[in-house]
Amino acid sequence: MSSSEYAARLANPIRYKGIIFDLDGTLVDTVPDLAVAIDRTLVDLGHAPAGEIRVRDWLGNGASKLVERALRFAGMDAMHEHERALALFMQHFGEEFTSRSRLFHDVLEALPALVARGYRLAICSNRPSHLIKPLLDHLQIGSFFSAWVGGDDLPVKKPDPMPLWHTARKLALVPRDCLVVGDSINDVDAARSAGMAVAAVHYGYNYGQDIRMSSPDFVISSILELT
Template identity: 50%
Template sequence: MSPHLQGIQLIAFDLDGTLIDSVPDLAAAVDAMLADLGLPPAGEAKVRDWVGNGSRKLVERALAHAGDGAGEAAGREDAHERFLRHYAATPCARTRLYPGVREALTALKAQGFTLALITNKPEAFIAPILSALSLQAYFAMAVGGDSLPRKKPDPLPLTHVAERLGVAPEAALMVGDSRHDVEAGRRAGFRTLAVPYGYNHGEPVSLAGPDGEVESLAELV
């Protein structure tokens, strides 16, 4: 067993940038939204640095980059609704698992760990993506960015999941790719583990001070 898992019963995973590379589909939806508004496209490289704080923040960053960040709240809401419609049409056309993810989830579940998903992605998109990638059977519980009143880096989603699954925070591990995952885990009393390949706004996730770091989730098994 990996030393990162000593004393752990519950492993909570972030989704985007940790288990899946969803940026190609997110970027397509962002650019379609911008096109609707007569604004220039952002492109995949920019969107990769904007992901991680939920869909509203992603849209706000795209609008600001396009020079339309000071619009009225109603305009931002319209842009967000347009983004959601475009993303809902094809949420998993080019989204892929990172190497080692399926093998790790399969082995961890077989070893008796309780697995959960805690993401800032809107809840409506979680089931379609998990289904498309045949991941739904791995998780005892999944929480989205709009499932509760607050999302990561607030600790609420983590403490909620731990309480619902009957696991003490000190026996839980938060695995993610960004400083928000590390902060949420620390504030919830979870142990934290980071992967360096995801989306962390252009910063090395090691700067957030996780308890551990692995190059691939396959290192856990």
């Protein structure tokens, strides 16, 4: 889709039938729970914790890549220690992945408003699939979504376009009818490859870089702006 076509569609947003949201960093601030799990993993392996500020810049490519970055930070052999470290991380995160995570501002107001306007909503995340629905339900937003796709549902993750295509099919929609909403360059690149327009939130997890540098179709400060 050309830049002029994107602009035309953004000028008439009602043409979108579905909105596909990223989860971590877009709808929910999950860093506090992720950081605790990473720090406990590093301590188990005999290293000092990394801390929430560092972990915040390591997110965006799924649990495996997060653990790899933590191992490199600790000066460990990421190749040989990765399997053990990932197992420890998943154990810690699975035990306590809803304790500290919180919705970003205006999410709870925006989602029902979007559903009321007739949009079909879905989640496409790189987090493990079995850790999506429990978090949505814990935060009382699960009922707003018709479908969700996790990072282990397919052989590839975002920024590959396949997860977005799979999510669109679950919504019974074609790519041109979908708007992607994310927080990182992975979401922007995935949407571009999938032939979908993309809105980016400015407050998410993008490796410390300004999301505007990734040239999304537009940047929003609140999910409520989508209404």
